[in-house]
Amino acid sequence: MAYKNRHILVANKLLVAMSGLTRWTKRADHYRYEQHHYNIPTCFTSFKWTKSRIRHVLTLLSYADDQGKIEFMEDTELASSAHTSVRSLHNNLKTFESHGLLRLVRHFPGVLSIELTDYLENYRDLYVDGASVVSKTGYTSIWHDLLSELLTLDxxxxxxxxxxxxxxxxxxxxxxxxxxxxxxxxxxxxxxxxxxxxxxxxxxxxxxxxxxxxxxxxxxxxxxxxxxxxxxxxxxxxxxxxxxxxxxxxxxSQDSKVIREEERSDAQIAWFELRKRVGEFFDFDALKVSRESLYSMSDTFGASAFREVLADLKQAFLHHREDLIHSSEHQLFFNEPILYLHQQLKHKVEKLTIA
Incomplete structure (x- = not known):
């Protein structure tokens, strides 16, 4: 199985919409409608959420990158991950596309690219407000093992x-x-x-x-x-x-927040260890890699993969020392360190899953 996110972030409004909006709207002195309360877009309530549709959306979110894109993916893998048939997947993707949930590109029989529509707003409940990003009703982080359990509920x-x-x-x-x-x-x-x-x-x-x-x-x-x-x-x-x-x-053992905090701590320690080891022949602080970027990579790929990539990088530094900056293979690390680490992590995880 190819790479999937380890912590899947899902807007609460989407989880509520998929579970079904409550009929219990009357309160003692008012009415409370969940579509309004959770700011649920019409595209999430314009069709019936069947078991296969819930499974397919959760699976798409587990594969999507931070822009809500899944590029050049086999339909058989998506269907297998969701525990559905390929035919069911194609029928639901057609429904999702017609209701504005996603955009679908068929490159070749069995090969798809998918872009989730308005990913940050619809699927993460994140909105850009000037220079900051705000959330209205929040999102839930789901550990990938827990998501696997959800997908097997009959x-x-x-x-x-x-x-x-x-x-x-x-x-x-x-x-x-x-x-x-x-x-x-x-x-x-x-x-x-x-x-x-x-x-x-x-x-x-x-x-x-x-x-x-x-x-x-x-x-x-x-x-x-x-x-x-x-x-x-x-x-x-x-x-x-x-x-x-x-x-x-x-x-x-299935709580994404608890697991994420432990992994983030491990990732930060691994980064500081690398900084300490190679700081004698390179100004590590010049890279300007934020703690939030380290956390994001740890959440997406896992702390173990992150440590392995940093261990490979540390060995390269110790072998080449100051000359590493002239290496074409590592040039991207000095120019765009986050992009370099992201590429190495993706390659590392894909290699591990194939093995």
């Missing part, structure tokens, strides 16, 4: 429930720093089809999500402790019709 409603839980974990745990994420029965029942809204049916679907630790909030004291620790939940439970709360935590 029950479409379990998949939809999984997408919602990831959004809630991002909001409650990663943004608001609570110990658990909370979903109410009304919230779950609101976006699932009516035929699977029974509590036992929901519990069975929850059991399919092996990457989650799930427990019911039981007893008045437990309920009060949970509500007092979560101010947004206090507002949400004022409107619920059925007092059932579900506590959720993500297994740390």
């Amino acid at each position: 029950n479409v409603n379990a998949l939809r429930l999984a997408l919602r839980t990831l959004v809630q974990v991002e909001k409650d745990i990663h943004v608001q720093s609570h110990d658990q994420a909370i979903l109410t029965y009304d919230e779950i029942k609101g976006f699932l089809p009516k035929y699977c809204g029974h509590k036992l049916a929901i519990q069975k679907m929850m059991d399919r999500l092996k990457f989650l630790k799930v427990s019911l909030v039981e007893g008045s004291r437990h309920f009060l402790n949970v509500v007092k620790q979560n101010l947004t939940l206090k507002k949400r439970v004022q409107d619920i019709t059925r007092p059932v709360l579900v506590e959720l935590t993500l297994d740390k």
Whole structure:
């Protein structure tokens, strides 16, 4: 299998749209419509999100670069990664293109290039505001192993429930720093089809999500402790019709944020080690490589691949010393270090996956 991103960044509004917009819109003193609340574009709600369509969009996001482009990709690989047929992939790509989600180029039978439309705004929820970039309702980072688990869920409603839980974990745990994420029965029942809204049916679907630790909030004291620790939940439970709360935590081995922070630390240490080793015969600070660039490369390719590329570069420096700057093979590193590292990382990962 060819290279895929290790941390897949998906706009919360897309995850909500794919899970299904809630029918539970009425609140005590107002109505709340998710399409407006999450700023969901019409292109995400103009067709039905089937299991294969959800799988295909998640797969495309795992292969797309930071501009939302996938160049010269075999359709068989995309279909295999999504656990669907090639025919299903082509039918869905046609649907996505007709509704404005992407632009498709067929280079040769079985070879495609794809560009996700308005990638930053639609798929990452990032907007350029003058000199800064802002997010309206945020995005969720999904670890590639967890994405693989999502793609193997056979029950479409379990998949939809999984997408919602990831959004809630991002909001409650990663943004608001609570110990658990909370979903109410009304919230779950609101976006699932009516035929699977029974509590036992929901519990069975929850059991399919092996990457989650799930427990019911039981007893008045437990309920009060949970509500007092979560101010947004206090507002949400004022409107619920059925007092059932579900506590959720993500297994740390599948938590993209936890894994990403560890890998970023490793990548930064590896960069400083290289800087220390070759600083005696080259002004390393002149390269002006930002910490954010190091983090981005670590997120995309993984810290292990990043360390290997830096180890190769360190050996080249130690062998050639000052003369390395005249090497045509390494000239790009001195002129455009980020581009050089990106190219080397992509080549490294592709080589490892082929082997």
